[in-house]
Amino acid sequence: xxxxxxxxxxxxxxxxxxxxxxxxxxxxxxxxxxxxxxxxxxxxxxxxxxxxxxxxxxxxxxxxxxxxxxxxxxxxxxxxxxxxxxxxxxxxxxxxxxxxxxxxxxxxxxxxxxxxxxxxxxxxxxxxxxxxxxxxxxxxxxxxxxxxxxxxxxxxxxxxxxxxxxxxxxxxxxxxxxxxxxxxxxxxxxxxxxxxxxxxxxxxxxxxxxxxxxxxxxxxxxxxxxxxxxxxxxxxxxxxxxxxxxxxxxxxxxxxxxxxxxxxxxxxxxxxxxxxxxxxxxxxxxxxxxxxxxxxxxxxxx
Numbered sequence: 001x002x003x004x005x006x007x008x009x010x011x012x013x014x015x016x017x018x019x020x021x022x023x024x025x026x027x028x029x030x031x032x033x034x035x036x037x038x039x040x041x042x043x044x045x046x047x048x049x050x051x052x053x054x055x056x057x058x059x060x061x062x063x064x065x066x067x068x069x070x071x072x073x074x075x076x077x078x079x080x081x082x083x084x085x086x087x088x089x090x091x092x093x094x095x096x097x098x099x100x101x102x103x104x105x106x107x108x109x110x111x112x113x114x115x116x117x118x119x120x121x122x123x124x125x126x127x128x129x130x131x132x133x134x135x136x137x138x139x140x141x142x143x144x145x146x147x148x149x150x151x152x153x154x155x156x157x158x159x160x161x162x163x164x165x166x167x168x169x170x171x172x173x174x175x176x177x178x179x180x181x182x183x184x185x186x187x188x189x190x191x192x193x194x195x196x197x198x199x200x201x202x203x204x205x206x207x208x209x210x211x212x213x214x215x216x217x218x219x220x221x222x223x224x225x226x227x228x229x230x231x232x233x234x235x236x237x238x239x240x241x242x243x244x245x246x247x248x249x250x251x252x253x254x255x256x257x258x259x260x261x262x263x264x265x266x267x268x269x270x271x272x273x274x275x276x277x278x279x280x281x282x283x284x285x286x287x288x289x290x291x292x293x294x295x296x297x298x299x300x301x302x
Contacts, residue, residue, distance in 0.1 A: 264293025
């Protein structure tokens with residue numbers, strides 16, 4: 001385990017003051033984290049497998065790859081079936097008799113569709129599968145949409161890898177934790193125009209290049225073991241993805257939190273147009289160049 005004091009010394013006196021073994025150990029841990037990040041991203045069901053995000057209208061929605069459907073998929077049978085969205089937000093699917101599709105792995109013709117918001121923390125939304133592709137329903141501020149995935153998605157097959165700044169231990173910062181007032185929240189917009197409020201557990205304060213900075217983490221999902229940070233900085237839209245980068249932190253210990261910008265990573269929207277990513281709130285737009293973590297993706301989803 002690398003002691004925080006080593007990194008404080010590195011930031012003040014230069015990395016050369018830190019023992020080579022400690023630097024090597026730290027860099028190795030970040031390289032392992034980066035490898036895990038790529039593994040999750042490129043998994044058969046990972047973000048790179050997205051091929052569509054199709055919003056449902058109230059009533060009957062004919063779904064399939066043929067042009068005469070209400071929702072035209074880029075993969076699958078010509079006529080998959082009909083998804084019916086009721087006024088109360090409940091949904092059902094009736095499959096076409098020749099679709100060859102399954103619902104949660106079962107060869108049934110009709111079923112209730114449970115979206116990702118209402119599936120619960122220990123359950124998954126209803127998945128409709130057809131060939132190498134599948135979809136499930138997401139709920140975003142009351143809007144229901146089909147999130148369509150395909151293990152053969154071009155974004156997955158032609159993934160060109162992740163570029164990152166050189167690993168720099170000085171960007172592993174020990175920040176001071178300031179607890180939030182009860183009920184404090186943070187509003188975050190998204191790329192699809194929604195605005196969500198998240199609970200704020202506290203504030204991080206840190207110093208970089210002699211300047212004071214503050215950043216607000218949120219509780220993304222109640223019960224999460226880590227806090228979630230959506231931030232932008234002066235590299236955003238230049239070396240790094242313009243809308244935001246993401247970062248997770250452990251809860252505070254003895255009033256301190258490790259804020260490691262070497263683990264800052266791109267949101268799914270950097271790789272696919274079919275995600276619904278949050279945008280960095282004004283409170284988390286840092287007036288500094290965070291030259292650590294992931295850079296812009298070299299590939300294209302246009």
